Amino acid sequence: MTRSPKTDMTSAANGITQAELVEAINAATHEVFSTMLNLELTAGEVFVEKEEAAPASGVVSLIGLAGPWVGSGSLSCSAAFACRIASQFLLTEYNAISEDVLDSVAELTNMIIGNVKTALENRLGSMGLSTPTVIYGRNFQTRSARNQEWTVVPFTLDGERMCVQVCIAPNTDSNAQLPRPGFPVPHVLNV
Amino acid sequence: MLDVLIVDDSAAIRKILQRVLRQAEIPLGNVYEAGDGVEALATLRQQSVGLILSDINMPNMDGLEFLTKVRAEQAWQSLPIVMVSTEGTQAKVLEAVERGATGYVRKPFTAEQIKEKLACYFEK
Numbered sequence A: 001m002t003r004s005p006k007t008d009m010t011s012a013a014n015g016i017t018q019a020e021l022v023e024a025i026n027a028a029t030h031e032v033f034s035t036m037l038n039l040e041l042t043a044g045e046v047f048v049e050k051e052e053a054a055p056a057s058g059v060v061s062l063i064g065l066a067g068p069w070v071g072s073g074s075l076s077c078s079a080a081f082a083c084r085i086a087s088q089f090l091l092t093e094y095n096a097i098s099e100d101v102l103d104s105v106a107e108l109t110n111m112i113i114g115n116v117k118t119a120l121e122n123r124l125g126s127m128g129l130s131t132p133t134v135i136y137g138r139n140f141q142t143r144s145a146r147n148q149e150w151t152v153v154p155f156t157l158d159g160e161r162m163c164v165q166v167c168i169a170p171n172t173d174s175n176a177q178l179p180r181p182g183f184p185v186p187h188v189l190n191v
Numbered sequence B: 001m002l003d004v005l006i007v008d009d010s011a012a013i014r015k016i017l018q019r020v021l022r023q024a025e026i027p028l029g030n031v032y033e034a035g036d037g038v039e040a041l042a043t044l045r046q047q048s049v050g051l052i053l054s055d056i057n058m059p060n061m062d063g064l065e066f067l068t069k070v071r072a073e074q075a076w077q078s079l080p081i082v083m084v085s086t087e088g089t090q091a092k093v094l095e096a097v098e099r100g101a102t103g104y105v106r107k108p109f110t111a112e113q114i115k116e117k118l119a120c121y122f123e124k
Helices: A018-037 A079-090 A099-124 B011-023 B037-046 B063-071 B090-098 B111-123
Strands: A003-005 A047-049 A056-066 A069-077 A133-144 A150-157 A160-170 A187-190 B002-007 B028-034 B051-054 B081-085 B103-106
Touching: A018 A079, A018 A099, A018 A150, A018 A160, A056 A079, A056 A099, A069 A079, A069 A099, A079 A099, A079 A160, A079 B011, A099 A133, A099 A160, A099 B011, B002 B011, B002 B037, B011 B028, B011 B111, B028 B037, B037 B051, B037 B063, B051 B063, B051 B111, B063 B081, B063 B090, B081 B111, B090 B103, B103 B111
Parallel strands: B002 B028, B002 B051, B051 B081, B081 B103
Antiparallel strands: A003 A047, A047 A150, A056 A069, A056 A133, A069 A160, A133 A187, A150 A160
């Protein structure tokens, strides 16, 4: 895994700067958490992940973006944090991962990445959004099959950490279609 | 009393919308749920409803295709349909309105926003 701290942030090849992408992720995440959950998150230091992430445990929710630009967005957190946000979302106490918890994480990811997409579409053109795929387990890895860079924005709430990350690049496939529901575009899962 | 159909692939969102409707002081009748456009059309053929709340991005049949199919049926041409979606660009809202949506709520939403947007349908 290679991690780079936020540096220049400008990526002319991407048509948007990384700072703009970070701003879109920040704004969408804060809006979704404050509006739907009445929770205020603290944003941490942004970094770039260039290769596959270290093995993780917990919940990862993935969504594909496709159109003139393609990529993925994800939300990852611990099982405990997933239970906390689901409890707040559905006003029901959850102490263990369940269908309701995974569905809540999926829907919150859909809202966050959907709003990031809306913020970027004025610059990048219209994109389709897949339905989320949620993974829960221990010691798994996700990586982009296209070896792209992920912009990762960590957030904390009462000591618990959650990451929202996006990778996006111009679509070089002239025959590309909108993502199929439930199958985020360029992902490989290693368990 | 107005019967409502909620169409969203997220069971969590269906629960939240149903809770918001039940807590609002409105003359609410039965609330039906569907996970996509296909299920929603099947429900509509069996139940008469006075209002539909529908997501856009869903598997099998998305909300815009569902909207088009509903409007193609003579009996449902004046049925109010409010889209509730993360899709927030002006182009997407216009497309929904052109296909026959009568209202649009962007996710994330507050309970107050939902009540405000739907109040007119329960006043009739």
